[in-house]
Amino acid sequence: MLTLTGFGLGCLASLFMISWRDLRQLLVGKLFLLIVLAASAYLIDPLMPVSWRWVTSDLQTSLPLLFWLLCQLVFAPRPRLVSVWGGHGALQLSGARLFPTLYRGRCLARLGYLPGLESRAMV
Incomplete structure (x- = not known):
């Protein structure tokens, strides 16, 4: 379990660094960085102490909204937020x-x- 969690966090960290380098100036890029951070909350949730799980659960609940915002900004001709x-x-x-x-x-x-x-x- 820890090996797969570490592998997943490593993949998300490399994706975050590459996206930070190339896309940090764009609004869509910043939103994608937030999505990567929210996705990492799913991986670290079982490793968090019980008193700090509220942080990861809040990040997890933000993922559908962030994905919807990303789709609006990328695919809609005129985004209606x-x-x-x-x-x-x-x-x-x-x-x-x-x-x-x-x-x-x-x-x-x-x-x-x-x-x-x-x-x-x-x-």
């Missing part, structure tokens, strides 16, 4: 911090809306 999908991405990004109990499913599990999570909800 303020839209329904932009609001959905911003809500997804801020949802973990604004509504932590609903985000973990505890309230919904206690009300019986999420069967199967009752055992995790009481932790």
